[in-house]
Amino acid sequence: xxxxxxxxxxxxxxLTLPRRLAAFRTExxxxxxxxxxxxxxxxxxFANVLxxxxxxxxxxxxxxxxxxxxxxxxxxxxxxxxHLGRDVxxxxxxxxxxxxxxxxxxxxxxxxxxxxxxxxxxxxxxWVDQVIMRITDAWLALPGVTFAIFLxxxxxxxxxNIIIILAAxxxxxxxRVVRAEVLSVRERDFVRLAVVAGCSxxxxxxxxxxxxxxxxxxxxxxLQLGQAIIAEATLSFLGVxxxxxxxxxxxxxxxxxxxxxAGYWWLTVLPGSCIMLMVLSANLLxxxxxxxxxxxxxxx
Amino acid sequence: MKKYIVKRLGLxxxxxxxxxxxxxxxxxxxxxxxxxxxxPGASAADLDAIRQQFGLDRPxxxxxxxxxxxxxxxxxxxxxxxxxxVFELYLSRxxxxxxxxxxxxxxxxxxxxxxxxxxxxxxxQWWDSGGKIFALLxxxxxxxxxxxxxxxxxxxxxxxxxxxxxGTVFHLVMPAISLGWxxxxxxxxxxxxxxxxxxxxxxxxxxxxxxxxxxxxxxxxAFKNALIPVLTLAGINLVIMVNVAVVVETVFAWPxxxxxxxxxxxxxxxxxxxxxxxxxxxxxxxxxLLVDILYAVIDPRIRYEG
Amino acid sequence: xxxxLLDVRHLSTHxxxxxxxxxxxxxxxxxLVLDVGGTLGIVGESGSGKTTxxxxxxxxxxxxxxxxxxxxFFEGADLMKKSDGEIRRIRGKRxxxxxxxxxxxxxxxxxxxDQVAEPIRVHEGASRGSAWNRATELLKSVRIAAPETRVRxxxxxxxxxxxxxxxxxxxxxxxxxxxxxxxxxxxxDLTIQAQYLKLLRDLQRDHNLALIFITHNLGIVAKxxxxxxVMYAGRLVEAGPVRQIYNAPAHxxxxxxxxxxxxxxxxxxxxxxxxGQPPDPAAPPPGCAFHPRxxxxxDRCRSEAPPEFRVADAQTSRCWLSDPTTR
Numbered sequence: 001x002x003x004x005x006x007x008x009x010x011x012x013x014x015l016t017l018p019r020r021l022a023a024f025r026t027e028x029x030x031x032x033x034x035x036x037x038x039x040x041x042x043x044x045x046f047a048n049v050l051x052x053x054x055x056x057x058x059x060x061x062x063x064x065x066x067x068x069x070x071x072x073x074x075x076x077x078x079x080x081x082x083h084l085g086r087d088v089x090x091x092x093x094x095x096x097x098x099x100x101x102x103x104x105x106x107x108x109x110x111x112x113x114x115x116x117x118x119x120x121x122x123x124x125x126x127w128v129d130q131v132i133m134r135i136t137d138a139w140l141a142l143p144g145v146t147f148a149i150f151l152x153x154x155x156x157x158x159x160x161n162i163i164i165i166l167a168a169x170x171x172x173x174x175x176r177v178v179r180a181e182v183l184s185v186r187e188r189d190f191v192r193l194a195v196v197a198g199c200s201x202x203x204x205x206x207x208x209x210x211x212x213x214x215x216x217x218x219x220x221x222x223l224q225l226g227q228a229i230i231a232e233a234t235l236s237f238l239g240v241x242x243x244x245x246x247x248x249x250x251x252x253x254x255x256x257x258x259x260x261x262a263g264y265w266w267l268t269v270l271p272g273s274c275i276m277l278m279v280l281s282a283n284l285l286x287x288x289x290x291x292x293x294x295x296x297x298x299x300x
Numbered sequence: 301m302k303k304y305i306v307k308r309l310g311l312x313x314x315x316x317x318x319x320x321x322x323x324x325x326x327x328x329x330x331x332x333x334x335x336x337x338x339x340p341g342a343s344a345a346d347l348d349a350i351r352q353q354f355g356l357d358r359p360x361x362x363x364x365x366x367x368x369x370x371x372x373x374x375x376x377x378x379x380x381x382x383x384x385x386v387f388e389l390y391l392s393r394x395x396x397x398x399x400x401x402x403x404x405x406x407x408x409x410x411x412x413x414x415x416x417x418x419x420x421x422x423x424x425q426w427w428d429s430g431g432k433i434f435a436l437l438x439x440x441x442x443x444x445x446x447x448x449x450x451x452x453x454x455x456x457x458x459x460x461x462x463x464x465x466x467g468t469v470f471h472l473v474m475p476a477i478s479l480g481w482x483x484x485x486x487x488x489x490x491x492x493x494x495x496x497x498x499x500x501x502x503x504x505x506x507x508x509x510x511x512x513x514x515x516x517x518x519x520x521x522a523f524k525n526a527l528i529p530v531l532t533l534a535g536i537n538l539v540i541m542v543n544v545a546v547v548v549e550t551v552f553a554w555p556x557x558x559x560x561x562x563x564x565x566x567x568x569x570x571x572x573x574x575x576x577x578x579x580x581x582x583x584x585x586x587x588x589l590l591v592d593i594l595y596a597v598i599d600p601r602i603r604y605e606g
Numbered sequence: 607x608x609x610x611l612l613d614v615r616h617l618s619t620h621x622x623x624x625x626x627x628x629x630x631x632x633x634x635x636x637x638l639v640l641d642v643g644g645t646l647g648i649v650g651e652s653g654s655g656k657t658t659x660x661x662x663x664x665x666x667x668x669x670x671x672x673x674x675x676x677x678x679f680f681e682g683a684d685l686m687k688k689s690d691g692e693i694r695r696i697r698g699k700r701x702x703x704x705x706x707x708x709x710x711x712x713x714x715x716x717x718x719x720d721q722v723a724e725p726i727r728v729h730e731g732a733s734r735g736s737a738w739n740r741a742t743e744l745l746k747s748v749r750i751a752a753p754e755t756r757v758r759x760x761x762x763x764x765x766x767x768x769x770x771x772x773x774x775x776x777x778x779x780x781x782x783x784x785x786x787x788x789x790x791x792x793x794x795d796l797t798i799q800a801q802y803l804k805l806l807r808d809l810q811r812d813h814n815l816a817l818i819f820i821t822h823n824l825g826i827v828a829k830x831x832x833x834x835x836v837m838y839a840g841r842l843v844e845a846g847p848v849r850q851i852y853n854a855p856a857h858x859x860x861x862x863x864x865x866x867x868x869x870x871x872x873x874x875x876x877x878x879x880x881x882g883q884p885p886d887p888a889a890p891p892p893g894c895a896f897h898p899r900x901x902x903x904x905d906r907c908r909s910e911a912p913p914e915f916r917v918a919d920a921q922t923s924r925c926w927l928s929d930p931t932t933r
Contacts, residue, residue, distance in 0.1 A: 146546065146561065150574075233442055237547060238565070276437075279439075279440040
């Protein structure tokens with residue numbers, strides 16, 4: 001078969017995976033971060049089952065009820081209620097869904113675009129490389145946060161717009177990292193063999209280069225997951241992200257300001273803690289993956 | 301050297317061009333620009349007037365050229381809300397932003413540099429782990445949440461610090477810390493790695509071979525050298541701080557350009573939004589350019605590469 | 607004072623990995639002697655432990671290294687028994703060292719005078735002014751033109767040759783008894799290399815220094831040294847007077863080295879003429895570490911490490927061929 005020897009060589013990069021997986025058990029395995037991330041995902045998935053109340057509808061008579069263990073709290077609203085009498089626990093549970101969806105989709109879309117452009121830039125070289133890298137450089141020079149806010153202000157608040165905006169801001173890193181990887185991979189034997197065997201450029205990029213750069217992209221995606229979640233929360237907090245009355249954590253913090261001066265701490269502390277816990281877990285996992293998979297990425 | 305600077309200058313221009321084109325196109329493509337540019341609640345006649353004024357009926361590229369020439373003349377339009385020239389408005393808000401950014405920078409360096417050095421000198425000990433945790437927390441807590449927590453604790457419970465506004469040093473403390481928090485973590489990481497680099501250098505080895513006390517080796521021979529990349533980055537970060545201060549300025553009602561952007565969005569004052577983003581972009585592109593040139597002057601290796 | 611200036615006995619330095627699972631015997635049971643004003647060449651491939659040996663003498667090792675055994679008698683006193691403060695007062699004052707890359711050993715942010723005066727100020731408590739005067743004189747003594755202006759300049763303003771001379775000036779600033787020069791010629795081109803060797807020789811003569819010369823270049827050793835010690839995988843495989851060893855090398859490794867002598871000025875980092883690779887210092891072969899590459903290998907070499915045999919007056923060899931009982 002055309003280029004079968006070549007493809008079996010590149011497959012060996014994947015075959016080494018079990019050995020790498022064995023390394024998972026050794027040192028500093030981030031068990032707690034993974035457990036937290038898994039929990040958040042499960043909560044997001046089963047939000048309808050887990051949430052005791054409708055997150056978007058409240059009873060005005062129950063406004064600013066404190067968590068159950070404080071005076072005036074009720075078991076019915078375990079973590080209290082907000083300024084519209086909505087159940088904080090239910091909002092946090094549904095908020096996990098928004099954070100997970102936005103965070104994952106952003107890193108996947110950005111990772112896809114960036115990896116695609118990075119592979120093309122690195123493998124095709126010449127003017128393709130020049131054009132893509134000049135655009136990447138120029139894009140990197142733009143102020144990310146401000147630019148995202150601007151885009152959000154124009155496009156208007158919605159979950160899908162947030163995803164588009166953040167993906168548009170975050171793809172550049174992948175392009176840079178993947179391109180650098182491709183430059184070294186393309187000189188390896190199995191790629192040369194595939195070229196000699198007459199594989200088309202598309203086939204080589206898809207079957208021989210992609211499997212070898214995908215690790216780096218995954219590490220980067222994990223590291224950026226936290227950044228994407230913070231960015232979403234920031235946009236939502238400013239009122240240009242997830243539109244009310246949806247229960248995004250950033251939006252809850254914005255609402256929480258209304259009760260802050262009266263000392264209604266739970267509206268500020270709880271959503272922020274959720275963000276921090278999730279971002280911290282993603283960062284710890286990403287750091288660990290980076291050291292395990294990709295020592296070259298350490299200085300990122 | 302000259303070739304390198306010209307190349308960097310070209311890249312910077314492309315960045316600026318890309319920024320202006322993106323902003324221009326986004327405004328034209330996403331709906332009726334006249335609606336964006338008009339005051340909220342403008343009549344049909346007003347909209348027509350705006351279409352005339354901006355030549356929205358003409359071809360796209362002529363529109364872009366006139367858009368660009370206006371910008372180059374410093375004409376960013378009029379604010380609907382403040383009824384003044386947007387560029388002047390921006391300049392009037394800039395000092396407050398710079399004050400906040402400087403205070404935040406001072407905080408981040410005062411925290412980041414000592415902790416970074418301690419972490420580097422006592423590698424893999426308790427201090428280093430402590431430093432890592434601090435850096436991770438810095439990267440994992442949204443700055444506005446840090447601000448909200450501080451308001452809750454220092455303003456609401458303890459009543460020590462004002463929760464918003466400006467004017468006194470006390471007003472500056474919490475915004476500066478919440479803005480500087482993330483950067484303290486960043487500067488700590490960089491100080492640590494830069495210090496580790498320097499500690500492995502030949503001249504530090506020689507300093508030890510000379511029989512200098514370890515305290516002198518670190519405070520004299522390592523410290524100054526390790527600080528150079530940190531301070532360079534701090535220069536860039538000062539500009540970045542001005543531009544990412546939007547949330548913090550919003551939380552503390554600090555009257556800087558970030559707050560201006562937020563108001564622009566809240567009041568649908570589109571010329572203000574557009575100008576803030578454009579000028580912020582210009583600032584960042586220019587600073588990146590200056591840093592690249594500065595590096596080329598310092599480090600001869602870059603010159604030959606160009 | 608009677609007795610040798612430096613007498614090293616059974617010195618071993620090991621590197622221990624972070625988790626303590628891997629031990630690298632960088633220096634293994636090394637004994638050597640250096641007389642007042644003498645010149646000792648330590649020869650070996652990269653990774654043979656030469657630099658670690660030098661740093662062990664100064665007790666200036668990276669955190670992962672441990673001096674596990676041995677004694678270092680310097681002027682009659684064991685350096686291993688000295689406190690950190692005492693050893694620090696010996697470094698740079700009694701025993702000085704020049705690093706592999708003299709071009710990179712000057713701190714770019716301080717003036718030449720400051721860096722030359724530093725050891726004088728630290729070790730002798732000299733005032734800033736008098737230390738600077740001494741620095742100027744030192745620059746003159748290493749033949750730097752216009753020393754009064756050079757002291758105020760920064761390293762990047764000087765040529766490579768001048769920087770080396772300045773590193774030399776720093777080394778002799780406190781009139782040390784021993785100067786260790788670690789591969790001082792690897793990074794230099796031919797002319798500068800010759801100049802530098804001459805400088806070291808002049809310094810030695812003018813200041814009655816004992817010189818320890820670490821190199822991979824046997825040709826340089828022949829020119830510079832009166833004693834030579836050959837290192838392989840952390841051990842001294844052969845040691846003795848230069849002339850004796852060059853005329854009658856006892857160890858097959860020394861023999862191979864001599865056959866492949868690069869001429870002075872040859873900048874090859876490794877001696878490529880010997881077949882095979884130097885051993886991984888973390889996992890040396892059993893028995894004699896040289897046996898996989900040795901042309902005269904015997905069965906015994908594969909399992910048993912040879913002890914030090916005395917082959918002639920003042921010449922020792924770690925090779926079973928030198929075993930007097932079998933010869």
